[in-house]
Amino acid sequence: MNAIEIKNLNLSFGKLQILSNISLSIQEGEIIAFIGPSGCGKSTLLRIIAGIIPTMIPAILEGGISIFGIDPINLKGGIVDMIFQEGNLLPWRTSASNLNLGLEILKNGKDRMTPDEMLKNVGLTSFSKIKPAKLSGGMRQRISLGASLITAPRILLMDEPFASLDALTKEKMWMFVEELKIRGLISTAILITHQIEEAVVLSDTVYVFTGRPASVSEIVKIPLPRPRMGKEGIINNEFFDIANIIRTAIRRWENEK
Amino acid sequence: MKNKFLAPFLFVVLVTIAFEIILRSTGIVSFIFPRPSIIFQELLKNWLWILDNLKVTLYEAVMGFGISILVGVALALICLFAPFLKTTIVPVTIAIRNVPFVAIAPILFMVFGYGPLAKIVIVILVSFFPIMANLLAGFDSVNKNQLERFFVLRAKKWQLFTKLQLPSSIPYFIAGIEVAVSSVVIAAIVGELMGTTKGLGLVIIMSVSQYRFPLLMAAVLVTTIASILITWIVRILTKLILKPWTD
Numbered sequence: 001m002n003a004i005e006i007k008n009l010n011l012s013f014g015k016l017q018i019l020s021n022i023s024l025s026i027q028e029g030e031i032i033a034f035i036g037p038s039g040c041g042k043s044t045l046l047r048i049i050a051g052i053i054p055t056m057i058p059a060i061l062e063g064g065i066s067i068f069g070i071d072p073i074n075l076k077g078g079i080v081d082m083i084f085q086e087g088n089l090l091p092w093r094t095s096a097s098n099l100n101l102g103l104e105i106l107k108n109g110k111d112r113m114t115p116d117e118m119l120k121n122v123g124l125t126s127f128s129k130i131k132p133a134k135l136s137g138g139m140r141q142r143i144s145l146g147a148s149l150i151t152a153p154r155i156l157l158m159d160e161p162f163a164s165l166d167a168l169t170k171e172k173m174w175m176f177v178e179e180l181k182i183r184g185l186i187s188t189a190i191l192i193t194h195q196i197e198e199a200v201v202l203s204d205t206v207y208v209f210t211g212r213p214a215s216v217s218e219i220v221k222i223p224l225p226r227p228r229m230g231k232e233g234i235i236n237n238e239f240f241d242i243a244n245i246i247r248t249a250i251r252r253w254e255n256e257k
Numbered sequence: 258m259k260n261k262f263l264a265p266f267l268f269v270v271l272v273t274i275a276f277e278i279i280l281r282s283t284g285i286v287s288f289i290f291p292r293p294s295i296i297f298q299e300l301l302k303n304w305l306w307i308l309d310n311l312k313v314t315l316y317e318a319v320m321g322f323g324i325s326i327l328v329g330v331a332l333a334l335i336c337l338f339a340p341f342l343k344t345t346i347v348p349v350t351i352a353i354r355n356v357p358f359v360a361i362a363p364i365l366f367m368v369f370g371y372g373p374l375a376k377i378v379i380v381i382l383v384s385f386f387p388i389m390a391n392l393l394a395g396f397d398s399v400n401k402n403q404l405e406r407f408f409v410l411r412a413k414k415w416q417l418f419t420k421l422q423l424p425s426s427i428p429y430f431i432a433g434i435e436v437a438v439s440s441v442v443i444a445a446i447v448g449e450l451m452g453t454t455k456g457l458g459l460v461i462i463m464s465v466s467q468y469r470f471p472l473l474m475a476a477v478l479v480t481t482i483a484s485i486l487i488t489w490i491v492r493i494l495t496k497l498i499l500k501p502w503t504d
Binding site: 049050055075078079082086090092101106136151157164 | 262388400402403404405406407408409411412420421422427491501503
């Protein structure tokens with residue numbers, strides 16, 4: 001069974017059509033990247049997968065969508081988790097307490113990592129009692145990732161999680177996510193990004209979207225072995241070839257417009 | 258820390274000295290504009306009587322303020338958990354807030370008598386609104402992404418409330434408390450001015466009717482200091498109690 005299966009999905013808010021005839025299937029364990037023009041509807045699609053639309057935000061939804069065979073609206077908690085550009089952290093909670101939030105809500109701490117173990121995993125053991133305001137942007141996103149991964153969600157949805165970080169920190173975060181993936185802490189994941197390099201480093205398949213109403217214009221497989229991001233940076237020619245294929249796909253739509 | 262208090266203290270001392278010098282040199286009679294030294298003398302002379310009345314005013318202000326917090330929080334919670342009532346509660350409370358209580362004072366005195374109860378009601382009418390309105394703004398201020406994450410984790414309604422909505426609204430609540438507390442002493446005194454048997458309002462009424470302006474100024478001074486002290490104490494207490502939820 002596929003982790004996520006979407007067939008001929010259309011979505012509109014009133015008369016405004018956002019998504020047009022989207023079909024995709026994502027296998028368990030795959031990392032997918034959504035890339036496309038700003039405001040095309042990638043985040044909207046992510047929120048449909050999370051069940052937020054149409055439950056929290058009313059919309060007209062047509063077509064089929066299932067997460068492990070279940071309609072996202074009927075999913076129980078803990079199957080899916082999300083991380084955002086500004087992170088997931090509650091400003092009044094310490095790192096350890098933020099890591100514990102998911103466990104508190106789901107109330108199934110059994111067989112889960114403890115916040116201390118997760119702090120070790122994100123490499124911030126000595127920051128257990130520190131509140132987010134005193135952490136750097138990179139540290140905050142590490143804790144945010146840990147806070148989502150502590151409940152071992154089967155699908156992790158990432159909405160431009162590293163967009164506000166500086167270039168160097170961003171590359172460190174890519175290495176960190178790759179490491180989490182190799183160690184099996186990240187299973188299936190969808191990453192929304194505007195950066196082609198980020199998509200190529202982190203994902204197994206890139207879905208290129210058109211502008212609004214968004215549809216998938218190209219699917220690019222990335223067969224590179226992991227880790228793709230070494231300490232020396234990216235030095236693989238194949239990497240740049242794939243990045244250029246994606247770049248061309250995005251520009252093709254821009255030119256056709 | 259020291260400088261924070263030193264500068265305003267010095268300012269007050271300098272202004273007092275300046276008034277003393279100006280009033281002495283211009284020869285304005287203390288009957289019309291009493292010199293600070295005469296006000297202090299009057300204050301010391303009538304200290305026990307003023308203190309006795311101050312207690313009553315403080316009791317009205319503090320009681321009214323305490324109940325205001327309860328009323329404000331309760332109304333905000335009702336609006337949060339029963340949104341269909343919000344459209345009724347908010348306009349009605351705005352209307353109550355805008356009723357000139359000088360006009361309804363006679364009714365309040367008929368119902369609650371001339372004792373502290375009527376003044377407590379006036380304090381509540383004046384100060385519950387900023388607490389309620391700020392808490393409501395706080396509940397609305399919850400980060401949209403966090404709200405979505407709580408939904409994705411399928412958090413229960415009470416989990417959403419205790420772990421996200423309530424802590425998010427704490428800074429707003431503190432702001433509401435600070436606005437509300439700054440007017441409680443004056444509300445109690447204005448209530449007393451409309452009819453009372455005790456309180457700083459009585460001191461003011463009596464000193465005006467007997468043309469004892471130094472005593473009047475002494476009462477005004479005590480009122481101001483009491484108001485500042487209450488605001489200050491409440492601010493420190495709120496920050497201390499709510500410290501774990503502020504970042």
